[in-house]
Amino acid sequence: MKPQYAKIAMQDITRSLRQFPLAAFLAWEDIKQRYVRTMLGPLWIVFSTGIWFGAMGFVMANLFHQSPSEYFPFMVGGLLIWILISSSVIESSQVLVMSAPLITSFSIPIFTHYIRFILRNYIIFLHNVLILAIVLLIYPPQVTAATWLVIPGLLLNLFILMSGAIFLSLANLRYRDTHLAVASALQVLPFVTPIFWNRGMLQNHKWIADINPFYHMIEIVRQPILGQLPSTLSWIYTGVLAVGSFVVACVLFIRYRHRIIFWL
Amino acid sequence: MSHIVVHNVNVHYPILQDHYMSIRRAMLRVITGGRLYRQDKDTKLVHALKDVCFELRDGDRVGLVGRNGAGKSTLLKTIGGFILPDNGNLHVSGVVTSLFSVNGGMDIERSGYDNVFLMGRLLGIHRKEMIKHLADIAEFSELGHFLKMPVRAYSDGMKVRLGVAIVTCIHPDILILDEAIGAGDAHFIEKTTQRAQKLYERANIMIMASHDPVILRRLCNKAIWLDQGKVIKTGPVEEVIEAYTTATL
Numbered sequence: 350m351k352p353q354y355a356k357i358a359m360q361d362i363t364r365s366l367r368q369f370p371l372a373a374f375l376a377w378e379d380i381k382q383r384y385v386r387t388m389l390g391p392l393w394i395v396f397s398t399g400i401w402f403g404a405m406g407f408v409m410a411n412l413f414h415q416s417p418s419e420y421f422p423f424m425v426g427g428l429l430i431w432i433l434i435s436s437s438v439i440e441s442s443q444v445l446v447m448s449a450p451l452i453t454s455f456s457i458p459i460f461t462h463y464i465r466f467i468l469r470n471y472i473i474f475l476h477n478v479l480i481l482a483i484v485l486l487i488y489p490p491q492v493t494a495a496t497w498l499v500i501p502g503l504l505l506n507l508f509i510l511m512s513g514a515i516f517l518s519l520a521n522l523r524y525r526d527t528h529l530a531v532a533s534a535l536q537v538l539p540f541v542t543p544i545f546w547n548r549g550m551l552q553n554h555k556w557i558a559d560i561n562p563f564y565h566m567i568e569i570v571r572q573p574i575l576g577q578l579p580s581t582l583s584w585i586y587t588g589v590l591a592v593g594s595f596v597v598a599c600v601l602f603i604r605y606r607h608r609i610i611f612w613l
Numbered sequence: 614m615s616h617i618v619v620h621n622v623n624v625h626y627p628i629l630q631d632h633y634m635s636i637r638r639a640m641l642r643v644i645t646g647g648r649l650y651r652q653d654k655d656t657k658l659v660h661a662l663k664d665v666c667f668e669l670r671d672g673d674r675v676g677l678v679g680r681n682g683a684g685k686s687t688l689l690k691t692i693g694g695f696i697l698p699d700n701g702n703l704h705v706s707g708v709v710t711s712l713f714s715v716n717g718g719m720d721i722e723r724s725g726y727d728n729v730f731l732m733g734r735l736l737g738i739h740r741k742e743m744i745k746h747l748a749d750i751a752e753f754s755e756l757g758h759f760l761k762m763p764v765r766a767y768s769d770g771m772k773v774r775l776g777v778a779i780v781t782c783i784h785p786d787i788l789i790l791d792e793a794i795g796a797g798d799a800h801f802i803e804k805t806t807q808r809a810q811k812l813y814e815r816a817n818i819m820i821m822a823s824h825d826p827v828i829l830r831r832l833c834n835k836a837i838w839l840d841q842g843k844v845i846k847t848g849p850v851e852e853v854i855e856a857y858t859t860a861t862l
Contacts, residue, residue, distance in 0.1 A: 386722075456693060612629065
C-alpha cells in the first residue's frame with residue numbers, strides 16, 4: 350500500500366466534512382424526492398409504520414400475555430431501531446453503485462455519498478420517532494438519568510452503520526452478489542432477534558440473543574427509551590463492534606478509495 | 614492563478630470482466646490459496662497514459678486531439694482528480710470543474726427550478742448565488758412556464774437547453790470538457806455556442822477534448838496530440854492540428 354493512498358483517503362474525508370452542507374442538501378433532496386407527487390408526503394411513513402405497529406403490538410401483546418402499557422413502548426422502540434438498522438444495511442451495499450453518475454462526473458468527495466446515505470436514514474428514523482412519541486404519550490415511561498443514553502446509543506449505531514456501509518458498498522462494487530446476499534440475510538433477522546419478544550423468553554437459550562450484534566445495537570437505544578440502563582454486555586459488544594468495524598472501514602477506504610472509479 | 618504541471622504521469626486501469634465480479638471465484642481463490650483463479654491472470658490492465666508531460670498556466674486554452682482510445686478522456690479524468698496516476702507527478706493548483714455532460718445530476722422527477730439548485734449545488738454554486746442566475750437561466754433556456762414542471766415532461770432538446778443554461782453559470786478556475794458544449798436545434802446552437810464561449814473565457818485554464826478541428830481552432834490557443842497514451846506533439850493549436858490531420862489522413 351502506497352503512503353499516498355492514506356493521504357488521498359484522508360483528504361477525501363476532510364473535504365467531505367468541510368462540504369457537509371452539500372451532503373445534507375443531497376440527503377434532504379432524497380427525502381423530498383420520495384414525496385414528489387404524493388398528497389400525504391412525509392405522513393406516509395408515519396401512517397404506514399403506525400398501522401403496522403398498532404396491529405402488531407395489539408396481537409403480540411396478547412400472544413405473549415403482556416400488558417399493553419409495557420409491551421407497546423418495548424416493541425415500538427425496538428422496531429424503530431430495527432427499521433433504522435435494516436434499511437441502512439440494505440441501502441448501504443448500494444451506496445456507491447447508486448451514486449455512480451455523480452462519482453464519475455462531479456468532483457465531489459466519495460465520502461460525501463456515505464454522509465448523504467447515513468443522514469437520509471437518520472432523517473427517516475426521526476420521522477418515525479413521531480409514532481414512538483405518540484406511544485409514549487399514551488403509555489408514559491419512567492424518565493430517568495438513563496434516558497439520556499439514547500443519544501450515545503444512536504451515535505454508536507451511526508458509527509457501526511457507517512463503517513458497515515463502507516465495507517458492504519466496496520464489496521458490492523467488486524461482487525455484485527453482495528446486496529442480494531445482504532437482503533436475504535436480513536429477512537431472517539427480525540425473527541431471530543429479540544425485537545417483538547424479549548431475551549428472557551429464550552430461557553435456557555439466551556445465548557441466541559447474546560451473540561447477535563443486532564440485539565445489542567437495538568438494546569443500547571431501546572433500554573434508555575424505557576428509562577433503563579442497557580446491560581454491560583451490550584455496551585461492550587457494540588463498543589467493540591464500533592471500534593472493530595471502524596478500523597476495517599478505514600483500512601478498506603484507504604486501500605480502495607482510488608480504485609472505486611474503475612469498479613463502478 | 615491556476616497552474617497545472619503534469620510530469621511523467623502514467624495511468625493503468627483495469628478492465629473488469631464478468632467473472633471478475635463473481636463472489637464464487639473469489640471464494641475459490643481464498644479457499645485454494647490462489648491455486649485456482651489467480652487474480653493477476655484475470656485482470657487485464659490498459660496502459661492508458663504513458664509518461665505524459667506538459668505544463669499549463671493562466672490563459673491556456675488547450676485542445677486535446679487524438680483518435681478514439683488515445684487517452685484523451687483518461688487525461689481529463691486524471692487532471693480532474695477522478696483517476697490517481699500510478700506514478701509521476703501531477704500538480705494542480707486551482708479548483709477543477711469538470712463538465713462531462715450538460716445533464717449530469719439532473720433529476721427528471723423534479724421541476725426545472727429544483728434542478729437549477731440541485732445541479733448548481735453539485736457544481737459548487739450555493740442557492741443564494743444561483744437565485745441571481747434564475748432570470749438569466751429562464752431567459753436563455755426559453756423554457757418559460759415549463760420550468761415549474763417536472764423535467765420528465767421535457768423533450769430531449771429542452772433538457773439540453775436547461776442543462777446548458779445551468780452549467781454555463783459557473784466561474785471555474787480550471788475547466789475540463791469532453792467535447793464542446795453545444796446541441797439543440799439550429800437556432801439554439803448559435804446561442805449555446807456564444808454562451809459557452811463566455812464560460813470558456815471566464816476559466817483561467819480550459820482543457821477540451823474534441824474531434825472537431827474547427828471548434829478547437831476557434832476556442833483554443835494550444836493543443837496536445839495524444840496517441841496510444843503518449844504525447845506526440847504539444848504547441849500552438851494551429852501547428853498541432855496541422856500535424857495531426859496530416860498524419861491521420
